[in-house]
Amino acid sequence: MSIQNTVPESAKTRELGTSRRQLRLPLPLLPFFLFVGFFLAWPISKVLIASFKDNNEKWTLSNYSPLFHGIYFHAFVTSIRIGLVTALLGAVIGGLFAYVIDAYAGPRLTSVLDSIAAVFANSGGVPLAFTFLASFGANAGLIKLLKSLGWDLYAEGFSIFSFIGICAVYTFFQAPLMVLVFKPALKGLRKEWKEANTSLGGSSWTYIRKIAIPILFPSFVGSFLLLFAGGFSAYATARALTVGNVPLIPLIIGDLINGNVISDKTHLGASLAIGAIVIAAFAMSGYIWAQRKSSQWRR
């Protein structure tokens, strides 16, 4: 499940190939490259080309200008804010969960909790939205209970169809995802280091400050960025929850290509899609960098 160790032993592998062999086509990998080429690279390059074309198929940059002002710019900002807030919440809460599971749970309980985390993390989407409606909708038992206790959330302006509501919902898949991606990093902390720290006279505070945090920091940042990319581009949950109250980039792109709006704006859909890729890719390159940084402590 986890997405770890993006960095392979490239140094080791380089020695294996002679220059003559390097020229040969890797025939057994051809199906993979063809598949990924046709179903991933080809669609994305078509979007890229379309984003630079106008309605008369002429080259233009004009599709990109709406991205920098007005409603589309605002939607980008909102989506980025959602990504940042939910990734931060998810990373802190999920990191704490991961720490406790790693430190105190036995192997059996760990595998059970891992399974639960996997379900939570992947249930992002429609079921999650419904569950959330059940828990926090105006008619839900919890809200009624709080109301009878004198705390009327809705009177205070809370709504799940709002920025805060979406942040709350997303945290439900962000935190478990954090457990999944961050726990392997915790496993990388070796017992010997703790022992070495103790035998050299360090307190557990020194251990946390001088060993655990510096080693875990890259993984934490990497996981945060992964969560950000997920929160930024989440579509299903937002679709099922918001009825267009909160402008989010994935929803807007979906509307544009579904033709819910004026159809001559499909090229705008393409440029927005490219914009979304740029932001998510930016975060993910940070993730890859952080993985590389943290993998030097493994093994």
Place this chain on the structure above:
Amino acid sequence: MKINVSKYTTVGLVALLSLIIFVIPYSASLEYSLRGKFGKGHDFTNYLWIFHQDGFLSHLSLSLELGLLAGLLNLVLMVPTATFLHLSLQRYKPVVDFICILPLMIPVVSLAVGAEYSMPGFLQNSQFELVFFFVILALPFTFRVLDSSLSSIPLKTLVEASRSLGASWPATIVRVIVPAASGGISSAFFLSFALGIGEYTITSLLHWDTFTTWTVDVSQQNVLGSIALSTFSFLFAVILLIVIALVSSNRKKKQKELEEQS
């Protein structure tokens, strides 16, 4: 003693946190889904409702079919690829690693836009186009799982033995590698199968109607029923995964015991 106290406070704090964040909402949704007709009493009305909807079976079977195909295609494509990456083609591993992360970098919405622009007509007219995209979306997870399970077996020795005894490549993969790495291969299968069944974004953007999108449509008439459905699918998935996890950890234990005996 001091350590024990701080241990219990940490665990207690996290337990409280998980209670607030996970247990309460999910019990609330369980309670909600059990409400009877017109919100009176508690019974299973909402759980039965979904079975009476038109298209329940046809959509469910379509989703199962697509998920199954995605799982199979994923194995057919990725098991040989991962195998060769571990054997003679190790220097391509960084490239494949990077490609397999791409689906996480590219927002699914953007990929859906691309699919609308680029797929040939015969594919766009067939619901099976979804299978290919499910495989793409599952790549980051399945490749990781396959990769780590193949590194945990003596792959090179197995392949050399099988090949020198005269087995062809396909026979080697199907009869030697698949049984040896069965754990990783089955979880790779289930990952893409589950992704295929639950996928919403690309399915709805490409205008197909699977169980997931159908659920959203029908739920607009009956919110209670849809909450019941998602609660059910949730519990089902959790229980299934826990059973799988426990069985496999049991098996590992037995294997260890056997190894220690011999």
